[in-house]
Amino acid sequence: MAKNAENEDVRQRLLDAGEELFSEYGFNGTSTRLLTKKAECNLASVNYYFSGKYELYLEVIRKRMKYLRDLRVERISEVIAAKGEKLQLEELLRVFAESFVEPLMQDASGRRFKKMLRWEMLNPKFPVQEFIDGMIKPVMQLVVPVLKKMYPGLPDNKTVLCVVSVVSQLLHTIQMEEIFLEVKGDKFMPFDIQQHIEHIVEFSSAAIKGMSG
Template sequence: MQKQTKNDPSGGNSDLARQRLLDAAEKLFVSEGYDGTSVRAITELANCNVAAVNYHFGTKDALYKQAVTRRLHMLRDYRVNSIDQLMEAGPENIPLEKLLEVFARAFLEPLLNDETGPAIIQLMHREILDPHLPTDTFLDEIFLPVANAIKSALQAVCPYLDDKNALLIVHSIVGQLVHIVQMVVLLSGSSFVTDNPKESIEEHVKHIVHFTAVAIRSYQNHPEGGQL
């Protein structure tokens, strides 16, 4: 992309400006939301003229959609691929804890990544609260694919889980993981001193894996779950 091919009539500089606009837009949509972000703020951060948004993307809304969609697909692919790769070892060779840990880390990858932090997941939260994508995009293009991937994997590793219980368990796992992100966001604006945020996240991940594994194993003897 730094190299400009002489055959490309659409111009490399155009791609650079587009990229800068997408990156700037993403950053501002994360921190200010859609309505709180102006086209002028985006173009100033991207070092572009205010009309560049309309030239390259048509409208602010279309820019938003592209900024969100590229991240949404990235998150889905990373999460689904992580599960698929693990499952290549064969379900009988995969400890439940391992599956849960791989999923948790894949789910939280942007958060665990120093460069991105909670931003991308936070952008997804915003899209849920204020949807701008076409109806059901979030469900169809990230939530359901990821949920189905981990659900199938759970059922392969724990064949005693029926469809209904497996899905309920997926919701429990996702809820716990999302909560970590929300706590990070909440504490990031806080005057509380966190000793070591990364260590705290690791601790939560470890807890969730164990907590969840125990509960799942209880379904082996009790399809209704929860009885000891």
């Protein structure tokens, strides 16, 4: 038992080190030596526990991806179940937006994952299909049918595109956070995350209702 606990401890330290270093320096900028120094283990540990730096990188992303996906699905499902037929479009969009944005902005792991996604855009390493299947589809498969039921006049492709449009606005808000914070206090570009979410909800719900006829 003691050996298993020790192995798990080393493995977790490597995952923690990977999350911090990959977010800061990207995949190419993070060496195995840097990882093992941060994790306080020997050089062979990365190969022993993960079969290499790339597999460690994948596992770091998978772990956070699963957490975010499960959190979003859980929070959205709770609202859908609680409201039932009385669920309003604004309520659906609000829980979707909050569960999308908050975990990426309110804790250190979320912010590191956000930085890793930026590196992924510059130098893709994670399999795109796995990201779609593991992160995007489960949430879309939950939200799209509810939206379609609310507004049956929306064509199927438009229903999906409406959700994609909301995601695009949320991603912009997340990526622009640092720029907005630089001009904090500027009345032209105020940054308050809840204010941005409410605007996206209001703007998107008006658009969806308008498109549904």
